[in-house]
Amino acid sequence: MTSSRVERHVRGRQAAGTSVEADLGWALGVVFRRYAKEAAAALDGVPGGPRGYQVLSTAVVEGPKRQLDLAAHLGVDRTVMTYLLDDLEKAGLVERQPDPTDRRARLIVATDQGKEAICDLERRLVQAEQAVLGSLDEAERRLFRMLLQRVAVKADAIDPVDNACALADEDVDITKT
Missing domain, CATH: 1.10.10.10 (Winged helix-like DNA-binding domain superfamily/Winged helix DNA-binding domain)
Known part of the structure; x- marks a missing residue:
């Protein structure tokens, strides 16, 4: 991320009032x-x-x-x-x-x-x-595991160098969630 994008990212988080728990x-x-x-x-x-x-x-x-x-x-x-x-x-x-x-x-x-x-x-x-995972019921645990495994498989398949470049080029508005 360029320094201006980093600054927008930080300002966006501050403006949205997001805490570390949202990270x-x-x-x-x-x-x-x-x-x-x-x-x-x-x-x-x-x-x-x-x-x-x-x-x-x-x-x-x-x-x-x-x-x-x-x-x-x-x-x-x-x-x-x-x-x-x-x-x-x-x-x-x-x-x-x-x-x-x-x-x-x-x-x-x-x-x-x-x-x-x-x-x-x-x-x-x-x-x-x-x-x-005790705070989740059984259905939530299954869903959590399924989603996490999907993300992990995809993340493992992506070349980290290419992924870093792709992420740096994205202009993500973190205030929209």
Whole structure:
């Protein structure tokens, strides 16, 4: 945004009398921090915490994936993924198996112990989610999740550099909501 657009944006917020509670970034931050705290407690004891859970869940739900593909899919640095898999493997939750189509690659496969663990972890995460979204009824929670997932998928598909340029070129009137 140019400096004149930033000034109009700030003046628009002040004129509209909007508080910080009306700011999307503030709301997302509050909800994220609360969910991160609840989820971390729910995933206590899982090697790698939330990332370890995501790896295990992906291996259970989507089946075997190549280690590098799994890292890319979850947005985890490949070196970090190696250490994470080492810890999950030591805990008996996943194992690396040779990829029959590429002898240089390894497939990440959930063990029986990992498949059993995922059920308990999902139950605990549902409780964490309910603690965070407790002010919404069940229908509102489903709608919130659906809308949030739609926004997340779209946001993940947009190149951040291109998106930043597009946003900077927009002249948004924030007083109209």
